[in-house]
Amino acid sequence: MRFSGSRLRQIFLAYLFLLPTLIILSVFLFYPMLRAFLLSLWDYSPLSPDNKFVGLDNFIRLSKDADFWRSLGNSFLYLIVVPIIIILSLALALLVEPKIPFVNFFRAAYYMPVVTMMVVVALVWKMIFDTDHGILNSLLSRMSLISENVPWLTSPKLALFTVMTVTIWKGLGYYMVIFIAGLRSIPHELLEAAMIDGCKSRQTLLHVKIPMLWPSITLVAIISSISALQVFEEIYMMTQGRLGTSTLVFYIYDLGVRGEQEMGYACAMGVALFCIIFIFTFFNVRLMGKAHKI
Amino acid sequence: MKIFLKYLFLIALVIVFVGPFYWLVSIALRASGDIYSLRIIPENPTLMNFAETWQKFELWRPFVNSVMVAAAVLFLNILLSSLAAYPLARLKFPGRDLIFFLLLSTMMIPFQLYMIPLFLTCLKLGLMNSLAGIVLPTSVGVFGIYLIKQYYLTIPMDLEEAARIDGAGEFSIWWRIMFPLTKPAIATLSIFTFVGNWSNFLWPLIIIDREDKYTLPIAIAKLSGAFIDKTQYLAAGSVIAIAPVIIIYLFMQRYFISGISAGAVKG
Numbered sequence: 008m009r010f011s012g013s014r015l016r017q018i019f020l021a022y023l024f025l026l027p028t029l030i031i032l033s034v035f036l037f038y039p040m041l042r043a044f045l046l047s048l049w050d051y052s053p054l055s056p057d058n059k060f061v062g063l064d065n066f067i068r069l070s071k072d073a074d075f076w077r078s079l080g081n082s083f084l085y086l087i088v089v090p091i092i093i094i095l096s097l098a099l100a101l102l103v104e105p106k107i108p109f110v111n112f113f114r115a116a117y118y119m120p121v122v123t124m125m126v127v128v129a130l131v132w133k134m135i136f137d138t139d140h141g142i143l144n145s146l147l148s149r150m151s152l153i154s155e156n157v158p159w160l161t162s163p164k165l166a167l168f169t170v171m172t173v174t175i176w177k178g179l180g181y182y183m184v185i186f187i188a189g190l191r192s193i194p195h196e197l198l199e200a201a202m203i204d205g206c207k208s209r210q211t212l213l214h215v216k217i218p219m220l221w222p223s224i225t226l227v228a229i230i231s232s233i234s235a236l237q238v239f240e241e242i243y244m245m246t247q248g249r250l251g252t253s254t255l256v257f258y259i260y261d262l263g264v265r266g267e268q269e270m271g272y273a274c275a276m277g278v279a280l281f282c283i284i285f286i287f288t289f290f291n292v293r294l295m296g297k298a299h300k301i
Numbered sequence: 302m303k304i305f306l307k308y309l310f311l312i313a314l315v316i317v318f319v320g321p322f323y324w325l326v327s328i329a330l331r332a333s334g335d336i337y338s339l340r341i342i343p344e345n346p347t348l349m350n351f352a353e354t355w356q357k358f359e360l361w362r363p364f365v366n367s368v369m370v371a372a373a374v375l376f377l378n379i380l381l382s383s384l385a386a387y388p389l390a391r392l393k394f395p396g397r398d399l400i401f402f403l404l405l406s407t408m409m410i411p412f413q414l415y416m417i418p419l420f421l422t423c424l425k426l427g428l429m430n431s432l433a434g435i436v437l438p439t440s441v442g443v444f445g446i447y448l449i450k451q452y453y454l455t456i457p458m459d460l461e462e463a464a465r466i467d468g469a470g471e472f473s474i475w476w477r478i479m480f481p482l483t484k485p486a487i488a489t490l491s492i493f494t495f496v497g498n499w500s501n502f503l504w505p506l507i508i509i510d511r512e513d514k515y516t517l518p519i520a521i522a523k524l525s526g527a528f529i530d531k532t533q534y535l536a537a538g539s540v541i542a543i544a545p546v547i548i549i550y551l552f553m554q555r556y557f558i559s560g561i562s563a564g565a566v567k568g
Contacts, residue, residue, distance in 0.1 A: 018395065021388035023306050026401065028385035028441050032404075034426075035419060035438040039409055042418035054423070102311065115554050116315045119322065122550045122557065124500035126518040127539040130525055131321045134328070134532065142324065180318070237411055240502050244522060256413045263417045264507050270417045277414035278361045284411055 047278045051271035058271075065275035075276065078258040081167060085235045085254060090172050092231045093224060096179045100186030101212070118180035123179065129244035132173045136160050163250040170241045170252065178234070182227045189223030190216065225295040229288055233261060236284055255280050306565045329536035350537035360538050362513060363520035366432060368498065370516060374498045379487055387475050389446070390453035391461070404443045412503070415425035420507050434508040435516065439498060445490050452486035454481060492556050499546050515543040
């Protein structure tokens, strides 16, 4: 290929525009990503004098690590939030999509937790869920719904589920907005035709709106399951991973950064997390696509 | 009647979503000794807790840090994404599709996979315990480049072509024509970058372990671990930490909500 002078100049300029970004991304994104895969094959800790290549040993160790399996189990258990989020945020969207008076106010109110930092959200709910002094137990016992205080965050049976409600509460507004956009994109003629044919609102919902919303439902399923698999801040703030509530990302942080700084091993876990998210997203897209065709 | 019930339900939901914020503020306003009462409006409300958290617990320090980090991240993101998106949208050069594909494919990779090698890189570059260590890794993002590139594509070519015929160089075309025209996309990018960065927790937690370099989320998290029986201070600190974002949100609400719809490309 031969480039004329002005063509060469244009190529040079194009790369000049990209240069600062490419440098920053190479140093802070591409290189660390590659190195994560390499480090997963090393016994590596900045605290240790002899770091060596160990092949797949880290992954073999993973397969025998009970804490890893418990954390992985919790991360999968956490996926319960996905269907709950889909149903509740769709319901919210159906409530506030029609242009009724004050609808903007309601939308804004439901969206407020989305913009608030998780650290503070987790802290408020930790106060509310407090076993002895929390407002939730006080209210429930005043209404005589419970006879003794419920250990929302202090019982291994309940803690993880209590944390899930916080994740759901914070996220609903975000997914609601995706569904509102989806509802807006349904052609009017379709809804009018359904009405002329005498569809009741429930029939319209089931046979027109939900099938037309399938792309939005898929999107919400993908985003919410990726973030459920990555849950960290809620756990850090509300239980510190105690009471059997450690999740995969919390375990990576705990082992790789905070405690022993077993970075090679933590990277192996990161690779496992990546594979899980990748496979999960892939199947989400495939399954949702198939269900849509039926 | 049906409408009345619907509004009653919508208002009940407002209590569910906004109630916890109200509860936080009401705790922050309480005088000591009054923490656990169920009173909805605190008796003898006081602003002392805010003053004490701000000065005695030096919350002003992480507040200033957070503001500086947010300003730097915002500036760099706007500048670098607009620059990088321009050739990707408008110029023909070898490697363009490869670079774009490479950028998009990194969006699939979770931060938690590479945070440890990133930490090692920053350690080597001497960025540990510095605000630059928080800023640089978040100074440009693939989402931002993508957002601006999509917006460039909606701008008609005629303007640039006319400028090119008049002999304008690529850089002045970008600076005088394209950049000013992307204001709506930049508004969206700014809001998302600011809110995301203001709340960013995991990365600062890793790269900062000196108290004078904490950002607000880290300071609040460490406070909550440190003292247990002074809930009002913690609540006051939390209110201070979320106030800037909430205030911006209340004024620019529609940008937030239309921004998501723009970002969430259908299908």
